[in-house]
Amino acid sequence: MVSNISRAEEPNRTIRLELLDGFRLEVNGIRVDPLASAQRLLAFLALQGPVVRAVAAGTLWGGVPECQALASLRTTIWRVNRTVAGLVSVRQSQLALANSVRVDVVELADLVALVLDGSQGTSVPRLRTGELLPGWYEDWVLFERERLRQLRLHALEAAAVQLAARGSYSAALEVALEVVRAEPLRESAHRVVIAVHLAEDNLIEAVRAYERFRALSLDQFGVEPSQRLMQLLYARCPRVQHISVLREP
Numbered sequence: 033m034v035s036n037i038s039r040a041e042e043p044n045r046t047i048r049l050e051l052l053d054g055f056r057l058e059v060n061g062i063r064v065d066p067l068a069s070a071q072r073l074l075a076f077l078a079l080q081g082p083v084v085r086a087v088a089a090g091t092l093w094g095g096v097p098e099c100q101a102l103a104s105l106r107t108t109i110w111r112v113n114r115t116v117a118g119l120v121s122v123r124q125s126q127l128a129l130a131n132s133v134r135v136d137v138v139e140l141a142d143l144v145a146l147v148l149d150g151s152q153g154t155s156v157p158r159l160r161t162g163e164l165l166p167g168w169y170e171d172w173v174l175f176e177r178e179r180l181r182q183l184r185l186h187a188l189e190a191a192a193v194q195l196a197a198r199g200s201y202s203a204a205l206e207v208a209l210e211v212v213r214a215e216p217l218r219e220s221a222h223r224v225v226i227a228v229h230l231a232e233d234n235l236i237e238a239v240r241a242y243e244r245f246r247a248l249s250l251d252q253f254g255v256e257p258s259q260r261l262m263q264l265l266y267a268r269c270p271r272v273q274h275i276s277v278l279r280e281p
Contacts, residue, residue: 049078050136053162059116070112075165078135079176082128091172137164137180144187156191156207159184185211192224201232217252223261230268238265
């Protein structure tokens with residue numbers, strides 16, 4: 033652990049906490065490597081926001097008596113704030129990261145919100161992020177990992193739709209197929225792929241994309257694609273009802 037970084041107490045300090053692709057803490061550009069217990073506390077506060085002291089202790093030290101868990105929490109807070117002054121704020125019974133801490137996960141969630149409401153453009157490169165805390169298997173990490181994965185997939189689908197609306201069909205298709213590669217059974221991603229083909233007047237490609245997804249869905253789960261997906265195709269290709277797309281499996 034790096035101890036007592038004097039510049040950490042400057043009012044204009046820059047603190048950055050990264051949790052995607054692994055834990056990384058930097059203060060004024062200097063990397064700080066806290067102990068494992070401190071990393072878990074900082075990651076927990078970054079993902080959960082302000083929490084009651086007892087909740088943090090019970091989650092992070094759940095396998096020991098409450099009094100011992102609270103003692104471990106107090107020790108960890110002391111060690112963190114000794115290394116980076118004021119990094120964890122303690123107010124009455126609540127804990128939180130200092131307001132000045134920039135967290136990559138929070139930035140990603142904010143970006144996703146902007147992409148989904150159409151106010152940020154496509155921002156595709158910034159949506160291509162790594163996994164949250166790989167190698168960490170606590171329940172609270174697994175839940176947040178899945179939440180972020182879903183947010184990212186929705187944002188990439190929205191970005192593909194926005195690119196297609198601007199006539200950037202090649203880029204739109206690349207982004208939509210990226211989601212399909214990540215989640216081959218995600219119907220909404222296949223719907224975007226088909227919609228891009230239709231927008232480009234590549235009707236046969238749209239039919240082929242539908243057939244591939246239908247075959248996969250029937251093979252894996254024995255279910256047909258949704259009516260919504262079929263109607264998307266029928267609206268442009270009424271005769272598709274008479275070709276292989278609707279063959280009995």
